[in-house]
Amino acid sequence: MDTCARTARLTFRDAExxxxxxxxxxxxSAYRGESSRRGWTTEAGLLDGQRTDREGVLAVVEDERSRLVAVEADGELVGCCQLEHRGAQSYFGMFAVSPERQAEGVGRAVLAEAERRARAEWGAEExxxxxxEQRxxxxxxxxxxxxxxxxARSPFPYGDERFGLPRRDDLAFVHLAKPLGRPL
Structure with a gap:
């Protein structure tokens, strides 16, 4: 099945x-362990342990400043992303696409929907x-x-196993931004 046909059935909703x-x-499955190696977004070469946990995900779902968008294809959960309202800016995180659905356009569709929602719902301009950094x-x-x-760069939270067990000592985060323009 071609990419357009598979991504055409995506539905987006706020997670509960x-x-x-x-x-x-x-x-x-998208970032850690053997299952993540089926996709291209794996961090398995950089980190062991968990990427997130139930408490962390539930906190995002319940935070009034955030949305955790669940993405489904034909009723199956295939992706997600977090949006956090920060005034004229919105933060994009917890982005995952099932390894079996990577490289089909699902990620592009999720990112585009996240940008659209940030503009439309919160008036985010960026x-x-x-x-x-090593990705x-x-x-x-x-x-x-x-x-x-x-x-801008931020240090990796070494010593906090909630974010994984680093396999190297030089991990850091780089900050990215994209102007979204003014909402219509």
């Missing part, structure tokens, strides 16, 4: 507390995000979609 376990499993392929993917490095 009942979705939390499935969302944790999705995020973990989208912000952080990406592990050159992922940084390039975002840059092809109009995101630019701001020059």
């Amino acid at each position: 507390a009942a979705d939390v376990d499935a969302l944790v499993a999705l995020v973990e 989208m912000l995000m952080t990406v592990i 050159a392929d992922l940084l390039a993917w975002y840059e092809r979609r109009g995101y630019r490095r701001t020059g």
Whole structure:
């Protein structure tokens, strides 16, 4: 089946507390462990351990300043992303696409919907995000979609196992931003 046909059936909705376990499993499958190696977004070479947990995902679902968008194809959870309202800016995070659905256009569709929602719902004029600096392929993917490095960096939270167990000692986050323009 071609990419357009598969992504044409995507539906987007705000996640609910009942979705939390499935969302944790999705995020973990996209970034950590053997299952993540089926896709291209894996962090398995950089980090072991968990990417997120039930408490962290539930906190996003319940935060009035955030949305955790669940993305389904034919009733199956295939992606998600977090949007956080920060005034004229919106933060984009917890982005995951099922390894079996990567490289089909799902990620592009999720990112475009996130940008649309941030503009329409909050009047955001800029989208912000952080990406592990060593993820050159992922940084390039975002840059092809109009995101630019701001020059800011943040340290990786070494010692906090909620974010994983680093396999190297030089991890850091780079900050990216994209102007969204004024909402219509």
